[in-house]
Amino acid sequence: MLYSSTGTYAAISRAVLRGTLAGIDEVNADANSPIGFRPVVRDPGGEIDRYAPLCDDILANSGARHIFGCVTSSSRKEVIPTLDRTNAMLWYNLPFEGFETSNRVIYNHACANQHLLPLLSWCFGSFGAKPYLIGSNYIWGWETCRVARMRTEEANGQVLGERYLPLGEENIATLIAEIESLRPDFILNSLVGASSYAFLRAYAELGRRDPHFSCDSCPVVSCNLTEAELPLLGEAAEGLVSVGPHFCPQACPEGRDSSFEIISRQSVHTLASMLAVQGDRPFEKFIAERGAGFGIDPATHHSTLSVNVAQVRRGVFEVLHHWADVPPDPYLTRPKRHPGISRPRLSVVS
Amino acid sequence: MGGQMHIPNLDQACAVVMHPVPDHAAALMRQLTAIGLTVSHAWPDLPSSAISADFIFYDTDMGHDDQFPWEPGCAPMPMIALVGSEAPGRIEWAARMGADALLLKPVGSGGAFSALLMAHHSFELRRSLNAEIKQLHHRMSARQTVVQAVALLSAQGKSQDAAYDQLRQMAMAWRINVEDAAARIVENANNEGSLRDSN
Secondary structure (H helix, E strand, C coil), X not given: CECCCCCCXXXXXXXXXXXXXHHHHHHXXXXXXXXXXXXXXXXXXXXXXXXXXXXXXXXXXXXXXXXXXXXXXXXXXXXXXXXXXXXXXEEECCCCCCCCCCCCEEECCCCHHHCHHHHHHHHHHHCCCCEEEEEECCHHHHHHHHHHXXXXXXXXXXCCXXXXXXXXXXXXXXXXXXXXXXXXXXXXXXXXXXXXXXXXXXXXXXXHHCHHHCCCCCCEEECCCCHHHHHHHHHHHCCCEEEECCCCCCCCHHXXXXXXXXXXXXXXXXXXXXXXXXXXXXXXXXXXXXXHHHCCCCCCCCCXXXXXXXXXXXXXXXXXXXXXXXXXXXXXCCHHHCCCXXXXXXXXXX | CCCXXXXXXXXXXXXXXXXXXXXXXXXXXXXXXXXXXXXXXXXXXXXXXXXXCCXXXXXXXXXXXXXXXXXXXXXXXXXXXXXCCCCHHHHHHHHHCCCCEEEECCCCCCCHHHHHHHHHHHHHHHHHHHHHHHHHHHHHHCHHHHHHHHHHHHCCCCCHHHHHHHHHXXXXXXXXXXXXXXXXXXXXXXXXXXXXXXX
């Protein structure tokens, strides 16, 4: 396990770590499974330059060949050269922006055609095509906003503003003032961790001051908000919109059972059943030949997933729109795999 | 072509990878398949079906002019050079064949997508610039004809400004550009020695 249990996105790390460890316990407790796991845990503490050395350390000193790790794309990109050199695998269980299909990574969560595109399509239909874009200042925020900008222009909309905050930045007064004066149709939030929590609390406060900024007329939508962070947000979570392959249908203590946690748990089971029949073949060759049987697309190492747009109502995500079985398109080159909402065409009658 | 790089629809796109050792091209072909392209391998010669391919990847270490059915630099699709030896002679050859992007060998798990985007972008830019240059050449070479046509029209007693204005109106009426209208007037004058039709 290579997750940061401290640092700005620790709540997310704890969810994936909890899911992975639960999966390991279940596999180890299964008398029918020929596979048992011994977890080796390293904690980079949210510092980007500690990921590659700790990945090296795991592979060199523990005999582990499979790493469950990394929350941010930046940290994933840090460890890929080590994985390439040592032929080890990374199981990456978070949504990401796509544009990567490393032979050494299994991407179990959603890529942009499974989160951002359907979310935007739903927002354009429900609120309008004048978004305000905010994100943390690294590749997840940049690429999410870039795709959102292109889609908005294609929908004949207009991006009213686009701002990036450094990871961990909590000073958001200027941002709130700008949103208040621009009055967008909705806000796409790709901030992570502390910045996101600070922004969402301040935005809830703005909504109490000015009814335009309520979840019914100008919601905050995100591709990376799950149950795992609801306890940290409290009341400020009410009305937030998110998108994901799974939402827990009832209130979960400590934000348990998020898609991060569930996909992490499932991925351990997938690994166990693959190892049970892998034989002598190298793992990447095994995926190429048999991956599809385990839900992993051999071409992209991604999965076909459900897509749900959901809103927090009384502390629980309520699904508002559902698409079943959306195949992955990590490079956004296959429009047939882009779920949308067909809307009646409106015309002006004079 | 603005600053924004649009991702082309590659759902039905085909790429041909020209490489002497298919096994060495496997990682590249895997990447292209993940991106959504249909990929085929060719060596040494391009099959005739390659004329309809959307992208060609070609090896620069072992490649030579005769592999391609078109003149160097005249490929009808974006071309991506697979560079092994960085000897200047090989880079020069890659450039002469019309490389729109480069990809260094050995190809690992990345690089193909940026090469595709860059090649697509460069190819479209070159194509639109070539079309514009051709049009400007045509207009430049037509300058003398325009001067002749204005001279012919003003010979009927008009000022040069009025004659040019008349030329523009005739072009509009004939629904052609000014240069083509001028060519028609000059041709008529040469054929018939008069401007009977000009009014």
